[in-house]
Amino acid sequence: MKIFLIVAAILFAIMILLPISKKEYWWIRIFDYPRVQISTGSILVIALILIYGYTSWPMIILMLILGAGTIYQAVLIYPYTPFSKVQTLKSQNLEPEIKIKLLANNVRQVNKNIDKVLAAIGNSDPDIIVLMETDKTWYEGVKHLEEKYPFTLLEPLDNTYGMIFFSRLKIYNGKVKNLTDKEIPSIHCIVELPSGDKINLYCLHPQPPTPHSDTEKRDAEIIMVGKEIKKTGEPSIVCGDLNDVAWSHTTRLFQRISGMSDPRVGRGFFNTYNAFIPFFRFPLDHIFHTKHFRMVDLKRLKQVGSDHFPMFVALSYEPEKKNIKDIPKPDSDDHEEANEKIEQVK
The missing domain is CATH 1.20.58 (Methane Monooxygenase Hydroxylase; Chain G, domain 1)
Incomplete structure (x- = not known):
């Protein structure tokens, strides 16, 4: 012993x-x-x-x-943990015109339970759906959603990095970008709320750390988006399977650089991976937002046959209020490190 x-x-x-x-x-x-x-x-x-x-x-x-x-x-x-103070304040506003509901799920490309994913979508009734690890088979299984969600950005791939985006809210300047790797897409667009207000949305799914891939590209992609959000100062949401945990150095650096809030802070881990192994679960699927929003709802949805649980968030656009607190500020070392991470992949 x-x-x-x-x-x-x-x-x-x-x-x-x-x-x-x-x-x-x-x-x-x-x-x-x-x-x-x-x-x-x-x-x-x-x-x-x-x-x-x-x-x-x-x-x-x-x-x-x-x-x-x-x-x-x-x-x-x-x-x-629930013992900590929250970063994102709870909304008390009941106006539906300023709300946005989003569901994001890494569906796992080999998962055949398309009906379970569709059920999760039907039960949560999101305005925007972001599905990752989607190939052409997955697209064929969910393309009827276009009847209800007519605004789409589609990049089905067979390399486990495909991405499908559906929205019933109007979108503008929708683009599929390859920020650090030509095989790994991300989705960028402007979403118009029913109120007429416009917000930027970034959907990411960078590579995880594996024996075939270190984290330079993952880190650079996340930081690139963070710097862009800070530079514009515009209302923004970031979502997706970032293949990084909430408490990692890179995620915390991203928050400092971007100034974005994490609605999980003070509310729980919301572990999304691995759905098959209860003791080995980590918060890999993220939703961040700028100071313009308050939280209406945040949920990890039921298992859908994937190794990732779906995440659902409802946010309220209330830019006139103080909506977030205790967001750490970046220092000169943070900016230097962020620039170095981006330079590494150029």
Whole structure:
């Protein structure tokens, strides 16, 4: 048991320490994801060391490292618990003309349960639908939605990065862009609310960290959009499977650079992946918005046969009010790092 606990303690210490580095290597960045699981494992190892009375100096040092690491991870995770203050304030406005409802789902290309996705759409009645990992088979299965959602941007692909966009709200300047990789699209458009107000919408699905792909392109795509949003100062929403967790360095850098709010803060993790493995779930699917909005509703919907749960959000456009709070400001180092990330992929 002693050898097992030593090995476990060392492994958990490595998993805690590696992500502190800002390097984009996939084998480092994957440990951004399981902060909750690593913390739980670390606490269990510390408890077992104490129960078995292994209190030699090397074990005490290992326990101190694990304890400090667990506290550090708890600080990162804490904002996404109900104990934290919210960033996005709740709307009390009942005017339907200033509301926008959006459903975003990575449907998993090999998933054949198109009917379940359609049921989720029917039950939540969104104004905008963003489906990722959609190929031509998926498009054929959902294209009848165009009758109700006549404004579309379509990029079905067979490489697991296809994207299909449906809207019943008018859209302008709709474009499918390839920001960092010619094989990976993102959708950009202006959406007109029933009130006549216009907002920018960005739908993203960059690559995850894998043995075949580090995170330079993912990080650069996210930061590019963040810088554009900050530069325009216009009402904007970002949604999609960003293949990054809410508490990662890159996501937090994106928030500081863009000034956008995360409606999950103070409300919960809203873990969307992996839908098949309850203990290994992470918040990979995101919805961010600028200061012009308040939140009406935020939900993780029922499983639809994909490894990702759908996310649903309803926002209220109330630019005259103070809608968000406690958004950290970027410093000179943040701007320098953001520019470096973008330069890496040029």
